[in-house]
Amino acid sequence: MTLLNEQTELDVARDAFRIALLDAGILIATSSPGIYGRSAVFERILSGLDAVLTDMAAPLNATTVRFPPVYPRADFERTDYIASFPDLSGVVSSFEAGDREHRELLSARERGERWDGWLTPADVVLTNAICHPLYATLEGVQPDRDGHGGGVWDVFGYGFRHEPSRDPMRMQSFRMHEFVYVGTPDGAQEYRDTWLDTAMATLTSLGLPITAVAANDPFFGRAGRMLVSAQLRENLKIELTVPMYVDAHGVELHEGTAIASANCQRDHLTAAFGIRTADGEVAHASCVAFGMERTVLALLRVHGLDVGAWPADVRKKLGLA
Amino acid sequence: MTLLNEQTELDVARDAFRIALLDAGILIATSSPGIYGRSAVFERILSGLDAVLTDMAAPLNATTVRFPPVYPRADFERTDYIASFPDLSGVVSSFEAGDREHRELLSARERGERWDGWLTPADVVLTNAICHPLYATLEGVQPDRDGHGGGVWDVFGYGFRHEPSRDPMRMQSFRMHEFVYVGTPDGAQEYRDTWLDTAMATLTSLGLPITAVAANDPFFGRAGRMLVSAQLRENLKIELTVPMYVDAHGVELHEGTAIASANCQRDHLTAAFGIRTADGEVAHASCVAFGMERTVLALLRVHGLDVGAWPADVRKKLGLA
Numbered sequence: 001m002t003l004l005n006e007q008t009e010l011d012v013a014r015d016a017f018r019i020a021l022l023d024a025g026i027l028i029a030t031s032s033p034g035i036y037g038r039s040a041v042f043e044r045i046l047s048g049l050d051a052v053l054t055d056m057a058a059p060l061n062a063t064t065v066r067f068p069p070v071y072p073r074a075d076f077e078r079t080d081y082i083a084s085f086p087d088l089s090g091v092v093s094s095f096e097a098g099d100r101e102h103r104e105l106l107s108a109r110e111r112g113e114r115w116d117g118w119l120t121p122a123d124v125v126l127t128n129a130i131c132h133p134l135y136a137t138l139e140g141v142q143p144d145r146d147g148h149g150g151g152v153w154d155v156f157g158y159g160f161r162h163e164p165s166r167d168p169m170r171m172q173s174f175r176m177h178e179f180v181y182v183g184t185p186d187g188a189q190e191y192r193d194t195w196l197d198t199a200m201a202t203l204t205s206l207g208l209p210i211t212a213v214a215a216n217d218p219f220f221g222r223a224g225r226m227l228v229s230a231q232l233r234e235n236l237k238i239e240l241t242v243p244m245y246v247d248a249h250g251v252e253l254h255e256g257t258a259i260a261s262a263n264c265q266r267d268h269l270t271a272a273f274g275i276r277t278a279d280g281e282v283a284h285a286s287c288v289a290f291g292m293e294r295t296v297l298a299l300l301r302v303h304g305l306d307v308g309a310w311p312a313d314v315r316k317k318l319g320l321a
Numbered sequence: 322m323t324l325l326n327e328q329t330e331l332d333v334a335r336d337a338f339r340i341a342l343l344d345a346g347i348l349i350a351t352s353s354p355g356i357y358g359r360s361a362v363f364e365r366i367l368s369g370l371d372a373v374l375t376d377m378a379a380p381l382n383a384t385t386v387r388f389p390p391v392y393p394r395a396d397f398e399r400t401d402y403i404a405s406f407p408d409l410s411g412v413v414s415s416f417e418a419g420d421r422e423h424r425e426l427l428s429a430r431e432r433g434e435r436w437d438g439w440l441t442p443a444d445v446v447l448t449n450a451i452c453h454p455l456y457a458t459l460e461g462v463q464p465d466r467d468g469h470g471g472g473v474w475d476v477f478g479y480g481f482r483h484e485p486s487r488d489p490m491r492m493q494s495f496r497m498h499e500f501v502y503v504g505t506p507d508g509a510q511e512y513r514d515t516w517l518d519t520a521m522a523t524l525t526s527l528g529l530p531i532t533a534v535a536a537n538d539p540f541f542g543r544a545g546r547m548l549v550s551a552q553l554r555e556n557l558k559i560e561l562t563v564p565m566y567v568d569a570h571g572v573e574l575h576e577g578t579a580i581a582s583a584n585c586q587r588d589h590l591t592a593a594f595g596i597r598t599a600d601g602e603v604a605h606a607s608c609v610a611f612g613m614e615r616t617v618l619a620l621l622r623v624h625g626l627d628v629g630a631w632p633a634d635v636r637k638k639l640g641l642a
Binding site (some may be wrong): 030031033037039043055065066067069070072074087088089092093094095098105109114116119123133134136137160164169171172174198220249 | 328349361389391407409410457465481493543
């Protein structure tokens with residue numbers, strides 16, 4: 001079988017899953033790929049999943065913060081996101097001129113021309129990962145919250161990735177629930193390793209066939225290739241994947257899709273935002289991050305689109321019983 | 322007292338409320354005005370309020386749909402938002418070129434120059450009002466869901482308004498819960514009037530001193546002035562307001578801030594999206610919309626920042642007891 005055929009079979013499987021979700025009314029189509037309305041049943045599963053994750057994380061005694069789907073452009077500029085992931089970014093602009101310019105904009109629009117030239121960059125960008133807004137709020141020396149030189153933050157909200165796709169697992173706008181450790185280098189490594197196991201056990205308890213795999217972020221372009229190999233070599237990112245698409249013989253068409261990840265950020269963002277531990281050293285960060293929409297879709301894939309027919313214990317855990 | 326002095330006193334009162342919210346850790350500051358992190362206590366009040374609104378709306382038997390904070394630019398183009406509210410819009414762009422252009426972007430950025438010129442309009446814009454994505458999904462003839470020629474949709478999610486402000490009541494990114502009727506012209510008018518009263522009673526039951534006032538949308542520029550007067554003349558928009566800022570003598574510094582509204586859209590959006598009633602006529606729409614952040618802030622203003630000291634019946638209604 002050639003790679004081309006596999007690609008085609010995979011596309012067919014993705015299309016079939018998306019169409020089944022739309023036909024069942026679980027997702028609602030829009031005119032943009034990767035942008036969907038969510039039905040009541042989808043949201044009930046997602047809320048149940050979120051309650052499971054919140055219970056899982058209770059021993060962390062985390063500080064809860066919720067951020068909106070846009071965050072300050074000034075903070076975005078302190079990260080290297082536009083260098084590493086320009087193609088995934090979402091930059092916001094708006095109209096800040098007067099009546100005359102507005103008439104020009106509307107005339108251009110009426111002629112079917114682009115009217116973006118009349119806009120001005122806004123002071124916000126789309127929140128890429130929901131943990132990014134957190135770092136700017138932690139600038140300065142952090143108190144030792146957990147008695148081991150660090151603390152944990154519980155963040156949840158919408159992330160954005162500019163990657164229109166027909167694969168329902170690859171939405172442009174989606175929710176993430178992250179548990180972020182900020183503290184000592186050893187503490188960050190230990191946190192990642194411990195909570196990777198806990199996250200895997202929690203997702204497995206919902207009947208998901210999870211595999212942990214070494215992974216990398218999708219760094220852009222030629223320069224990005226070196227970042228990929230460094231990330232893999234140092235084992236900084238581990239993804240929890242679920243097989244989503246199989247061929248007619250039950251053979252996986254894909255290495256599985258990530259629904260969660262456990263990551264060592266080291267001092268990547270903490271240094272950029274001047275975050276220090278109680279002893280004045282640059283802090284390290286690590287996190288466990290759950291893709292909420294992806295996990296709901298994995299549950300629907302594994303247990304079927306008829307939620308009433310899901311295994312009783314899974315329904316009970318998710319509060320659907 | 323001159324208008325200038327009132328303006329200044331109002332600004333002082335707004336600053337004082339914002340600073341008190343930040344000092345109490347209820348909101349978390351960011352580097353952009355109108356963009357905040359929300360604390361656990363803020364989110365608990367908001368969840369409680371949302372449960373109250375969901376209970377209130379139970380008799381509507383509404384169809385629940387949730388939309389993400391961005392929606393298709395193609396659908397945005399079918400509305401007249403960029404004509405009526407260009408200054409409030411949030412238009413998204415991203416990077417879609419290659420390695421060479423990316424190096425040019427990064428060089429410009431390094432020189433401290435604007436790098437937005439290397440971006441391309443994306444296929445999404447920020448969701449302005451959370452009901453806007455709904456209309457495109459209703460294109461065509463609607464079934465009679467309520468036996469009176471119409472149906473109701475329950476939508477909730479993040480809206481965006483580009484209006485940086487130091488007033489905590491004026492956030493750039495905020496959640497709305499809307500109950501939208503689509504059906505016959507008479508049905509739409511009757512729905513608006515009935516649910517205005519219900520919304521007012523529900524908010525009053527939480528101890529909020531609500532006033533209903535005729536209102537208008539903030540249409541842009543010279544051409545917008547006529548739209549404002551038409552909207553007021555025809556009594557299409559009614560806002561539910563709460564006095565937020567008073568001077569040292571307890572005199573209101575402002576006509577009150579809207580926390581909810583009840584609106585007749587007539588065929589404004591239904592015509593643009595080709596939505597028809599069962600008998601083939603262009604449908605009319607009306608809605609009751611709650612600003613979630615604004616209502617939480619009004620509760621904090623009226624009952625105080627110490628949620629533990631709120632009246633027992635309000636705590637109980639909000640599930641905080």
